[in-house]
Amino acid sequence: MQRDSGLYGSIIVGLPDGESEPFAYDYDRNIILNDWYHNSTTEQAVGLSKVPFQWIGEPQSLLIHGRGRFNCSSLSVPSSDPGLCNTTNPDCIPFRLIVVPGKTYRLRVSSLTSLSALSFQIEGHKLTVVEADGHYVEPFVVQNLFIYSGETYSVLVKADQDPTTNYWITSNIVSRPAPNNPGQGVLVYYPNHPRRSPPTIPPAAPVWNDSRPRMAQSQAIKARRGYIHTPPAVSDRVIVFLNTQNELNGRRRWSVNNVSFTHPLTPYLIALKHNLTHAFDQNPPPDGYDFLNYDIYERHPNANTTSSNGIYRLNFNSTVDVILQNANTMNPNNSETHPWHLHGHDFWVLGYGEGKFDMFNDPNKYNLVNPIMKNTVPVHPFGWTALRFKADNPGAWSFHCHIESHLFMGMGVVFAEGIEKVGKLPSSIMGCGQTQGL
Numbered sequence: 001m002q003r004d005s006g007l008y009g010s011i012i013v014g015l016p017d018g019e020s021e022p023f024a025y026d027y028d029r030n031i032i033l034n035d036w037y038h039n040s041t042t043e044q045a046v047g048l049s050k051v052p053f054q055w056i057g058e059p060q061s062l063l064i065h066g067r068g069r070f071n072c073s074s075l076s077v078p079s080s081d082p083g084l085c086n087t088t089n090p091d092c093i094p095f096r097l098i099v100v101p102g103k104t105y106r107l108r109v110s111s112l113t114s115l116s117a118l119s120f121q122i123e124g125h126k127l128t129v130v131e132a133d134g135h136y137v138e139p140f141v142v143q144n145l146f147i148y149s150g151e152t153y154s155v156l157v158k159a160d161q162d163p164t165t166n167y168w169i170t171s172n173i174v175s176r177p178a179p180n181n182p183g184q185g186v187l188v189y190y191p192n193h194p195r196r197s198p199p200t201i202p203p204a205a206p207v208w209n210d211s212r213p214r215m216a217q218s219q220a221i222k223a224r225r226g227y228i229h230t231p232p233a234v235s236d237r238v239i240v241f242l243n244t245q246n247e248l249n250g251r252r253r254w255s256v257n258n259v260s261f262t263h264p265l266t267p268y269l270i271a272l273k274h275n276l277t278h279a280f281d282q283n284p285p286p287d288g289y290d291f292l293n294y295d296i297y298e299r300h301p302n303a304n305t306t307s308s309n310g311i312y313r314l315n316f317n318s319t320v321d322v323i324l325q326n327a328n329t330m331n332p333n334n335s336e337t338h339p340w341h342l343h344g345h346d347f348w349v350l351g352y353g354e355g356k357f358d359m360f361n362d363p364n365k366y367n368l369v370n371p372i373m374k375n376t377v378p379v380h381p382f383g384w385t386a387l388r389f390k391a392d393n394p395g396a397w398s399f400h401c402h403i404e405s406h407l408f409m410g411m412g413v414v415f416a417e418g419i420e421k422v423g424k425l426p427s428s429i430m431g432c433g434q435t436q437g438l
């Protein structure tokens with residue numbers, strides 16, 4: 001859980017010389033969104049592993065590019081440290097984005113939240129979505145951008161409003177019933193004073209449990225004309241992943257096809273390359289679940305799930321479809337949003353749907369014309385998301401929910417392909433588990 005402890009940043013990849021973007025802007029700015037907890041990740045991990053389970057709860061603040069505010073009146077015991085909870089402390093100055101009237105800004109917005117699904121908004125300004133996870137998007141305009149942990153977007157925003165005032169930049173939690181405690185920054189029109197707060201109240205958050213606008217925005221993201229990578233027309237293998245919340249020996253877990261993921265001590269790549277067959281479970285986890293009989297609107301009937309560190313072996317260069325199927329958690333009438341993130345590949349997003357994926361009819365509705373390629377994608381409450389990718393990158397790759405505590409609780413799988421094509425592994429990476437002395 002190092003990311004939650006602050007180990008993160010952005011890498012911006014430029015274009016090769018002589019190439020230009022298919023959209024125009026004057027300035028480029030980077031905005032990282034995050035959520036912030038007062039408990040350390042170690043304390044969180046201890047609670048998540050406890051019997052009875054102690055959930056991490058909602059974050060204490062939302063950060064916009066590293067800056068946030070804590071509502072001090074929410075402390076049950078007032079802080080004795082006068083330096084803390086002091087809004088005049090320079091550390092409490094919110095994020096400011098200074099813009100020149102009339103200019104267009106490309107904002108590279110990314111979310112590295114440990115839990116929260118966010119809605120990002122700039123009061124009074126439209127956002128034109130032009131890029132997602134490094135791929136150009138057929139442009140579309142939104143009032144607020146829904147962004148899930150692990151995703152990156154570029155939006156264009158034009159400073160075309162009344163320049164005599166400043167405007168709120170906000171992030172709000174959606175998809176969970178969190179207290180209304182938005183992340184707040186300020187869009188400052190030059191040469192207004194950068195400390196001047198906007199005269200308005202910040203824009204209202206979207207209704208947290210209305211998943212329709214989120215689903216609609218997910219479906220609106222298509223590859224830009226002229227930049228479409230056409231997916232293979234058919235796949236060689238279809239894997240359906242039922243996402244459920246369960247228990248294992250009294251511990252709360254997440255599982256995929258009733259298998260909750262555990263990490264082996266020996267790194268997979270080394271174990272595979274050196275044929276260390278005792279390093280992890282050699283039985284592959286299942287490719288599906290009982291989709292005819294399983295009721296996704298009920299709690300998992302088998303409260304006691306299984307666990308494994310087994311992996312999915314993919315034929316090199318094969319085309320794989322993955323259907324992520326969401327379901328009810330252990331709480332009645334509750335299903336959550338999960339941003340699934342794949343290492344080592346980009347996948348085509350073929351479709352999203354509500355309810356149970358119908359494997360006889362839903363594939364006919366796949367978008368094979370202009371699907372966006374991404375590496376992180378939401379699975380909406382009680383919904384499904386269909387992906388396709390080429391298993392063309394030799395190695396062992398994690399595919400997991402980007403919510404840090406959900407991965408910790410077992411919500412992930414590992415794909416491996418083309419291991420024979422991986423070159424000799426350096427001795428400097430040896431040391432863990434059974435790799436000592438290799």
Ligand SMILES: O=C1O[C@H]([C@@H](O)CO)C(O)=C1O
Pocket residue numbers: 055245329330331336406409
């Ligand atoms: O993993 C989770 O556990 C809690 C809750 O389901 C516990 O009952 C929650 O909101 C999660 O996302």
